[in-house]
Amino acid sequence: MRQIEIWGDDDPDDRTNVLKVLIPFLLCGLFLSIVWFLLPVGGWLFLFAMMVAYVVPPLGRESVIPLCILGGIPWWLAAFTIVFLDFAGGLFMAWNFPLLMRIPRVGPWISRFVEAGRSFLDRRPWLERLYFVGLIAFVALPFDGSGSIVGSIVGRMLGMTKTEVLSCIVIGAVIGSYAIALGIDWVVNLIPPGAGFLLSIAVFLLICATLLVTYRNHYQRPETEG
Template structure:
């Protein structure tokens, strides 16, 4: 297993910039979007971005709701992919700081210890590290995203640049794939059907996906 770079372990004079830069980038993104959307839709997009950051909602929930409420599909996908990038950047630059956060830090340490034991018993998994991390971030797994993706990448011995690249690519693939699929479904709904018909269609699709995912997860746990 190769060695990682420092992952920002050493304190330096730019530590304040490393903490604030991801938030400043998000602020700049919202300012740019302000000129593209009416005020009501801009506030809606901000609320959805906040909901994406706060568990348990993921892109598989946020994107359909945003498109159904009238936001452009590409903007919703781009916004969530940008949040994945910003989250990955924060984790890459401030991982030691995150480890000092109460509750979150001890959980991350336990997660890494358990994951390291799992990977040591299956060394072949590390050979798929790059594509595997992209798939992990892009697919709507429980807990997938920039936070857990950064932890997994660190366990695999990846550098900050490699992890951030995987998170960015995975976020773009996952967000745009879901958004394109939902936009296609929306186009199939008759224009005069009304919002309630759209809600029923999305609920049926979501229920089918949830049942499929739960069945897959139960089979996976039984095999494990």
């Protein structure tokens, strides 16, 4: 497996380290400030809660985007929000990986992601062969642990530069997020206007159940010997 050092090439004494930490958060603040003028207060608070739910596991885009759309957030804004969060997360990882590895509790937590990434690559050699396209597919498809954090680690393990990894994260996030948003919006439009909130929730639960069954069938099959 082609590997290089996991982004340990940053100068720990670089005076721009503070900006590298703050800029992703400032961008998120700017995004929320702009959205404030696009949504009513209740919608803004709901979107903010969904952003927090996406950043803090275990919810992924396959859950957050449908919830946003069913909660009244426009499908394009729900998708763009997830893309933006993946971009901000990838930017933060690209700039601050060595710093994160030195934090007592965060470093070991990331190290476990590194081990998970190595295991993931060992089980899926096609990802290495496809290189750039493979990482895009990893981020776009609802794999367990896919996203900007693990995607950054896997990309660096593949020997990709920070720019390449961030590009893959953004492209994969656009493909995955907008595909889900368009699909959910199409399903929601099939529901009669007077059907009510409970039917919308039932449709959402049905979609989640379908995704769960698909995941268990394809990604959690017991390994066979030989």
